[in-house]
Amino acid sequence: MKQLIYFLYIIAMGISCAQSQNKTEQENMKYNKLTPDEERVIIHKGTEAPYTGEYTNNKRAGTYICRRCDTPLYRSSDKFDSHCGWPSFDDEIKDAIKRVPDADGRRTEIICSNCGAHLGHVFLNEGFTNKETRHCVNSISLKFILEENKMIKKAYFASGCFWGTEYYFMKANGVEHTAVGFMGGHVDHPSYEQVCQKNTGHLETTEVEYDTSKTSYDDLVRLFFETHDFTQTDGQGPDIGPQYLSCIFYADNSEKEIAEKYIKILENKGYKVATMLKPLSTFWKAEDYHQQYYKHKGTSPYCHVYKKIFD
Known part of the structure; x- marks a missing residue:
C-alpha cells in the first residue's frame, strides 16, 4: 500500500512540476506590447463593443494571427458573416485554439493555445454553416496578414472628415478594402484626440486598397474630386481645421502626374x-471605432x- 501511495505521489509531483514549468515558460515568452x-x-477577458471591431466586415484573403504572440489562428476562408457584430469563423487552424468552460458553465471561452490570450467564445449548432460552429472573436485580439x-x-x-471620404471609396467598384487614419504630420502614432488639437500636422486620410484589374488610379482620383468640395481652403463643409484639408498623397511620379x-x-x-499634392508618408491608422x-x-x-463632374 505504501508503495502505491509513493507511486501516486511521484506522479502527482511530476504533473505539478510540468504544470509549473509550462506556466514559467509561458510567463517568460516574449509577447507583443499591448x-x-x-x-x-x-488579458482581462473583456469584450469590445459589437460592430466596432476592425475585422468585422473584412473580406480580404489572408490569415488572422494572435495579436499577443503572432500565432496563426484562423484562415479567411473559414470566416463568415453571422451578423452578430464580431468576426465569426466556423473553423480554426489545427491546434491553434484552446476551449475553456466559463466559470458559470454557460459558455465556452476560446483562447490562443500558445499564449493564453482571450479571443472570445465558441457556439455550436446554430445553423450558420455546415460545420455548425461559430467562433465569435474580438477583432482587437487579432492581427490580419494579407495574402499577397x-x-x-x-x-x-x-478630403475632410475621413468618415465621409471612406464612405464613398468603400462602395466603389474594384475597391477591396478601406481604412481611415492620419498622414502628413510630425507626431508618431497620433491619436484622434491629438490630431483634433490641430497641431500635429496630420490630415484625416483614407487608405484605399484597390484591384488594378477592376479599377484604376484615374477612377479613384475622379471619385475623390466628385465627392467633396475641392475648392474649400479651410476644411470641408462645417468641419474647419488643418486636419480637414483636401490632399492627394502620391506614391510615385505616375500618381502625381x-x-x-x-x-x-x-x-x-x-x-x-485647393487640393494639395504631397508625397506619401507614414499612414497611422485611427482607432477601431x-x-x-x-x-x-x-x-x-x-x-x-x-x-x-467628369465626362
Whole structure:
C-alpha cells in the first residue's frame, strides 16, 4: 500500500512540476506590447463593443494571427458573416485554439493555445454553416496578414472628415478594402484626440486598397474630386481645421502626374482647386471605432456629397 501511495505521489509531483514549468515558460515568452484597450480584452477577458471591431466586415484573403504572440489562428476562408457584430469563423487552424468552460458553465471561452490570450467564445449548432460552429472573436485580439496579390495597390486621399471620404471609396467598384487614419504630420502614432488639437500636422486620410484589374488610379482620383468640395481652403463643409484639408498623397511620379492631369481639367472648367499634392508618408491608422464608421452607424455623410463632374 505504501508503495502505491509513493507511486501516486511521484506522479502527482511530476504533473505539478510540468504544470509549473509550462506556466514559467509561458510567463517568460516574449509577447507583443499591448495597448490598455488590448490588455482589457486579451488579458482581462473583456469584450469590445459589437460592430466596432476592425475585422468585422473584412473580406480580404489572408490569415488572422494572435495579436499577443503572432500565432496563426484562423484562415479567411473559414470566416463568415453571422451578423452578430464580431468576426465569426466556423473553423480554426489545427491546434491553434484552446476551449475553456466559463466559470458559470454557460459558455465556452476560446483562447490562443500558445499564449493564453482571450479571443472570445465558441457556439455550436446554430445553423450558420455546415460545420455548425461559430467562433465569435474580438477583432482587437487579432492581427490580419494579407495574402499577397500583385494586382492589389494602395492609394491615399484626404478630403475632410475621413468618415465621409471612406464612405464613398468603400462602395466603389474594384475597391477591396478601406481604412481611415492620419498622414502628413510630425507626431508618431497620433491619436484622434491629438490630431483634433490641430497641431500635429496630420490630415484625416483614407487608405484605399484597390484591384488594378477592376479599377484604376484615374477612377479613384475622379471619385475623390466628385465627392467633396475641392475648392474649400479651410476644411470641408462645417468641419474647419488643418486636419480637414483636401490632399492627394502620391506614391510615385505616375500618381502625381495623374492627379495633376485632373487638377488641370478642373481648372480649365473654371474651378479654383485647393487640393494639395504631397508625397506619401507614414499612414497611422485611427482607432477601431472610426473604421467603416457610416457602415456601422447605418447613415450617410453630412459633409460629403457625390456630384458628377467628369465626362
